Amino acid sequence: MFPPPDARRDLASRLDGRRSTPGSPPASAGRSSSQAQSTPGSPPASAGRFSSQARSTPVSGGRSAKWHVTLAFLGDADPAAVTSALAGRSFGGPFRLRIAGSGRFGSVVWAGLAGDVPALADLRARVVSALAGFPVDERDFKPHLTVSYRFSRTLLDDLATYDGPEWETSSFAVVRSAHGEYAQLALLPLTTS
Template structure:
């Protein structure tokens, strides 16, 4: 389950980063809410059914801001409505675990991976970065195949009335 930033937010970040090798492609940039690992085809339908029952969080606005690293991995951080995103992520995780899925149990540190190769210039660019805000309109169930991401299903973020 993931959130994909709006195109203008991705392009803004791309323009802010130095042109170096090793950056992941902006169309792949996303914030992972729950990582399931290998799931057979019938399992994705089951996961989608479980996610159908998770109430949407309502309107959330995010922006990419700051950054950091996990070893050699460089990432952009998040600002904005991070608390409701974290609460929604916990609802998603709990629902999937309750349905028998093995969800990555590490603490949630919302981020967007921009490179798997450390580069000091990229790290410095991310440190002071503050991108434009965007409204989260949907959450997507994503499958990774041969390094490409495919949106299998999406759910609307919800409205203020749905909270």
């Protein structure tokens, strides 16, 4: 899921205004993957190393253009088969999110999400259910945006007090990532009907 450009710019501006921040996350060493992503208010992002992600059109250039929430990481799954498995299904209605707080996984520093996180978790569960039979990463779902792969106490502390603008997530994208670049394969709407 790629938060809308304004939300990512707001966070990047906050971080850039306090200190110089680490570069964008490294490319996935030449591997490609599929992802499903949810899209806040605008067309969602692509699935790289195939995944389903929620997102909006990325901010042009810079590390923030790659900040996203992965709903399901599928490694090297066939993109056409993944897209077909998700087509025509109901994934629930739109919901509101915002970037807030921080955390870390080892040396990885991330920004958290707030708002209707239960609806995001429900979207993720529906995506994973639709992808039964695919090699979905089985780790617990901890919605976040990876901001740096290099630990920084200053960055972690700056993010801890951040509470960004809210946005509506109204779709999610199937995205393919290769060599650190994302390509949208499909955009799936979130509807109440």
